[in-house]
Amino acid sequence: MNKTLLFFTVLVIATCGLIYELIAGALASYLLGDSITQFSTVIGSYLFAMGIGSWLSRFIERGVPQRFVEIELGVALVGGLCAPMLFLTFALTDIFRVALYGSVLVIGTLVGLEIPLLLRILKDELKFKDLVSQVLTFDYLGALAASISFPLLFVPKLGLVRTSLLFGLLNALVGLWSTWLLAPVLAHPLRLRVKAVALSLFLVVGLVLGDRLTNFSEEHLYADDVVHATSSPYQRIVLTRGKRGFSLYLNGNLQFSSLDEYRYHEALVHPALVRAGKVERVLVLGGGDGLAAREILKYPEVKNVTLVDLDPAMTGLATRYDELAELNAHAMADPRMHVINTDAMEYLREKPETWDVIVVDFPDPNNFSLGKLYTTGFYKLLKRRLGPEGVAVIQSTSPMFARRSFWCIDTTLKAAGFWTQPYHALVPSFGEWGYVLVAHEPAPPRRPMPEGLRFLTEDTHEGLFQFPMDMSPLPAEVNRLNNQVLVHYYEEEWRRWN
Amino acid sequence: MELTRRELVAAFLGSAVAASGCRRMRPREPVPGAIVDRAVDVGHKLRGGALPRAAEAQTVDVLVVGGGVAGLSAAWRLAAAGVKDVRVLELDSEPGGTSRSGRNEVSAYPWGAHYLPAPLVDSGPVMRLLREMGAVSGVDAQGYPDYAEELLIHEPEERIFYKGDWYEGLYLRAGASPAELAELERFEARMNAFAAARDAKGRKAFAVPTALSSDDAEWTALDKVTMARWMEAEGFRSPRLRWLVDYACRDDYGTTAEGVSAWAGIWYFAARQDGKGERSEGFLSWPEGNGHLVKHLLSSLAPGQVERNVLVHSVEPVEGGCRVDALEAATGRPRAYRARQVVLACPRFVAAHVVAPWREKRPEWLGAFQYGPWVVANLTLSDKPASHGFPLAWDNVFYESRSLGYVVATHQGLRMDERGPTVFTWYLPMAGLDVKAEREKVLSAGYSEWEGLVMADMLAAHQDIAPLTRRLEVMRWGHAMVRPTPGFLWGPARFAAQESLGDSLHFAHSDLGGMALFEEANWFGVKAAEKALKGLGRADPSWL
Structure with missing residues (x-):
């Protein structure tokens, strides 16, 4: 197995994992306000769910590589669809909070399974001290990449819905790629490959239609870069700048x-x-x-x-x-x-x-x-x-x-x-x-x-x-x-x- | 016997408030404040033995005893007729009676009556008063008065709190079944029919004031049963509708549908509309409530015509008028008057102690007049508390409490920004059927108990209200409202009590109308004044 490529995989899945967490936190702040509470509760439940995932990993006895790819595909599906799904839930139903924390728990659990399983896949390839050191290094590097690129690159350029779909796609591609990377230890690589391709295509379609999904939601509100934001006792004042020019929002309503x-x-x-x-x-x-x-x-x-x-x-x-x-x-x-x-x-x-x-x-x-x-x-x-x-x-x-x-x-x-x-x-x-x-x-x-x-x-x-x-x-x-x-x-x- | 706070709340406001208000009650600092009742003790001197009398009597043309709405309306009528030598004697330090009001750095606020249903027709003394005040600009094409828009209660007018959320209106529509809504519709249709009903002489079956209502047995028969019995007999049984009717009775009469006659219960829904459609202008109100009407009545009088802190303890018809004996409440110094005419504008239970012949022989009608106690609290808030659901309205009612909820003194303030300090006026009619027991209950509770009660009631709906409340003042009214108990409105006692004693002693008060309402007090005040004008030999066209 190519260890460098496996570590790169760790980097990508770590980035994806943190991006979903940030998407959920940002979405909750946009839609419910009070960003401190939203971020804090989302991050807390996400980390807790990762703990559940880590704990659950011990119950996976056999076919660990197979399960790993399946989990990648699962994260791709749930994580990729989380933003559009949550926007729709907010717009159409009253159960936004249930959906929010539900998806945070599911994604968190799946992401929590990833690293323990990967460690087990790699355990025979490396010494324990090198394994832990390298896997966690790439894990944390991925987190850094995500936390910097999310606010500076992805939200301003793509918006939340397309960021979510894009990282879902990335996760699916990691899954697909893993079917080759882990081919020697996989029982049915072909079946997984078909699933991964189908999922990737599905997410690509979503990405193309992302604009329309975005219009369906309230996300377009601050699709542009926020260049100034202040809260007065009377209202929230936000100035944004984007391709369409310079805009003023009061309490989320476009003024000009x-x-x-x-x-x-x-x-x-x-x-x-x-x-x-x-x-x-x-x-x-x-x-x-x-x-x-x-x-x-x-x-x-x-x-x-x-x-x-x-x-x-x-x-x-x-x-x-x-x-x-x-x-x-x-x-x-x-x-x-x-x-x-x-x-x-x-x-x-x-x-x-x-x-x-x-x-x-x-x-x-x-x-x-x-x-x-x-x-x-x-x-x-x-x-x-x-x-x-x-x-x-x-x-x-x-x-x-x-x-x-x-x-x-x-x-x-x-x-x-x-x-x-x-x-x-x-x-x-x-x-x-x-x-x-x-x-x-x-x-x-x-x-x-x-x-x-x-x-x-x-x-x-x-x-x-x-x-x-x-x-x-x-x-x-x-x-x-x-x-x-x-x-x-x-x-x-x-x-x-x- | 010491009650726990929870038991106290259950006893005064009901177990639902005790359950929710106390569950949410974290330990908190009590809100500073006081009980600000008028001095009950001064009035109670009337019950004691003989009081000192002055040797010298001042002469006066008309003496009005009592500076509430009835007395001030009488003085207002006399002033309009050009009678100058009129004196109004008021026991309290402020005139206005149950329409009194207060004012602090935030707003003016009511201590009692706080609104006037906008009259439907352009006639009668109340309408004259509103015109004088500039509250009416004219009449529209259909003959309905046009009111100054800023005085009519602004939307949102009412909301109701139930299990964590506020809903629009007074009827709890949320969660009502189709059958319950159908029952409400049937009830409204019945009330519209009563509103439209006229007798052979063209009189409304249910009119404001009650004196203008038809006396046909077809409707007055409804006075013999309780509203609760009538509802039951008519198949109006849904708890939500029963709640609405109970609320109406508690609001206007201070007791439940069990305690008032069906005629009175129906009157609430039928008298203030004409049954011709949905035309309803709603209510007129001011930050200080009906205290504003009191101010206008006072403005028609010369300064010094109203004397405060004077306890009248005896009125005796004598040759050519009445001898009136009084005490200055502060000094105990006696005073006496020789009045050509007297308008005794106080409730029957006071009149029975004051009128000399009645001290000798208790009038037969006296027992028919029952007065229920009320408690009113004013909360000065540094900002409005948060609410779930429908936004803050003028009238904010709690479905599960025995209180009537609260009104917002600054509701009519015309500002774009509605945040900031305000005053909430909280009302609790002591609705139990045994008025004496209810009165004792009211007086038994001191400030800390009332503070606990008011805050428990408020906290059930507004968890954040305690730190916003700067001050709480409580007024306990022992005899706030006469009750239209079954048989009272159309029975003989009320009519007998309206009769003047001889040619010089006339009576006025809302209790003569059987309902503690501004329109009744004003009507009987004007009526007594017109009798006094006649006694003075003045011919003046009647306003009634």
């Missing part, structure tokens, strides 16, 4: 991608600003990334942009984090900008000033606290703060994915006494996105769009107000503080798409 955010923000800001009587004083509610402000500051008449965002961590990042500050054209540092970190609802209630333009860029109404910000209660307050020829715009979720929710916002704004003009724009990262323009009286365009836009022109701007059939108005109830129908509509509609 640098690739197409200009579409979202031009569509949010310009239709309102071109229609307002004056644009000297502009209030932005939400929008702590400074990207809406960037668009507003393109108008030379603007004298004061006041941005009210709850989270100082977000506005601080928009001010100081270079890439984000570049993206918002250093809007936060503009002398015309005033950033106020306070509760937007409280701010409107307590500050009796009026504004020429108000841009309302809140997160979607996916819970009762956010749902409040889309009620007649809030909109009546907004109306009191809008100057006589003022125009406001409200980001209003997707008229495609949440059609009734979108029209509910429009209906609610009308019930609060506004003249409304709903419109939409295509933002590839989000899909079709909706906005509602409101004013006290019908407000036609009064001024040209500023220079330097990438999406809107005078002509295309008109087209935003046309709704194709599948996004056309639906009857909806008025969203009030004491009914919060919008939260129910929203939940129901998005559930259908997710």
Whole structure:
């Protein structure tokens, strides 16, 4: 037997073994949060299961090489499928934790069997002290390789699902290769070989289809490199960079991608600003990334942009984090900008000033606290703060994915006494996105769009107000503080798409 | 006899709370706080012998005795009629009665009544009050009042805790069988029919206030049996529905379906809707609960018109009015008044001690009036506790406890960020049928017992609440609510007690309506004030 190749096998299976453990830990942290607990419990149960495997190895009396290859194939199957299987379990069932710890125990047990069996296969080839020394050396080297390559190479480049399938494949190939390596001591090498080939092919198919599996799961969330992550008392802020550009996530929800955010923000800001009587004083509610402000500051008449965002961590990042500050054209540092970190609802209630333009860029109404910000209660307050020829715009979720929710916002704004003009724009990262323009009286365009836009022109701007059939108005109830129908509509509609 | 903590919890809140609340109770520091009852002792002086009387009597046009909702409503009515020489005497240091409220650095909070069901029709004195307060902006096309949105209870309104999870609403839908849901539907249909029922004169069978309800025997016959008996007879037997009805009775009447008449039980479900559909505006509330309504009533009076810490111990009809004797609670100094008209706005059991002729001869109706005790606790929290399942609502109810759970004082606060400190108001009606025994039970427990009880109840649903609780204050109400026991609402005693004594002594209190509700207190307060106006020779169109 070629001992060098056998030690290489040890290296590979050790790498694979640790990768599965890391996948399980990372997956649990992504999906359940609280990474310290997740990693600690996953690693603990995995090591414990390895102990079970080591103990069980004594019951394997005969045909040790045969069993070794079978175990390799078993690890390949269970380990290779663990990430896609766990994502699906999370998405489709309530037994994620059972599945997680179940697969950790199975993989751990199988991996725990590997080294003892290998030691027994090699025991006649080497002196005990050399055997233990060399096998464990390669085992630990494999662990090092895994722990370094996993976060730096595999997760960013392949994502969890494909990493899992890739290492499953590697395990299967080790199994296949072992059928030659151990051929002299194997009873039925051919049968094992057929099994190993079939399994490898199966995993290759999985790897090719991995993209689709990934889309089925939530993994694509942070498929890109995380370049900055921070938790404020209000939310988890994550910036990622990848081929698609630079993205911001709040609590795991995509806020923008640098690739197409200009579409979202031009569509949010310009239709309102071109229609307002004056644009000297502009209030932005939400929008702590400074990207809406960037668009507003393109108008030379603007004298004061006041941005009210709850989270100082977000506005601080928009001010100081270079890439984000570049993206918002250093809007936060503009002398015309005033950033106020306070509760937007409280701010409107307590500050009796009026504004020429108000841009309302809140997160979607996916819970009762956010749902409040889309009620007649809030909109009546907004109306009191809008100057006589003022125009406001409200980001209003997707008229495609949440059609009734979108029209509910429009209906609610009308019930609060506004003249409304709903419109939409295509933002590839989000899909079709909706906005509602409101004013006290019908407000036609009064001024040209500023220079330097990438999406809107005078002509295309008109087209935003046309709704194709599948996004056309639906009857909806008025969203009030004491009914919060919008939260129910929203939940129901998005559930259908997710 | 010393009860263990677990036995104490079982005795007050039921064995389910004792099992879950105590199992989870790790040794912990007691929450600092106090019992903040009003001085029972002062009131109990009435039961003793003769009290000193002042030689000189002050004259006054109208004297209102009692500064709860009934008395303040009477004073409010008189102020609107332009009667200036009106004095309100209140035993306590704060007016408001069971609608009193408190305030601390976090929020205002109720000590008793904490909401008002939004009236369905645009008439009556409560509606007038709401208009004055700016709580109503107008009426819609169907004639329903339009309420200020920020005052109507915001969603999520209610949730219920059962075995580790919170669920939306008050009826425990989770795990209900189709048969149970069908029974709920049948019950709701019956209640809608009662809500829609009108008599030949067009009166609602079940109306708010009760005085506007039809007196046709078809419905008043329901007053003769208990709600529990009626449910049984109608085949409403599922434990979940029985729970809902019991909850309703405990919430509005302080006792279970065993202790109230079927008329009262049905009234809860039928009076505040019109049966014409699902139109329901819900409830109006403020952080301080009905203390807000009290503040508005007070604002109609001149400063100094309400005198606090005054114990009225005798009202005697005399030629041309009444002689009223009182003591200043702090100094014991006697005071006397000659009033042309008196509105005695206190409960019957007090009136029986105060009205001179009744001290001689106990009124026959007195025994029909029974008052159940309550305990209310306010917990000041540094942050909201975590919950499993449906998120924090305004009203948070425990399925397995005898308490009513808690309401959140900051629920109507309009903020985007809902975290941060708050005040939870916890309610426990002492629902046992023997009110005297229940009263003794309430008074027997001191702060450390009440602290243990309140926290056991809360810990069953919120394991993390103890370190978040900064302070706990407990108020024990000995006679919090009159009970609409069978035969009481439509029997002779209640009507007899409403009659004025002569031309100058009129009575007001929610107990005359048979239910301890704001609308009843307000109605009888206004009614007594209008009788007093008549006694003063003033013609003023009635608000009723």
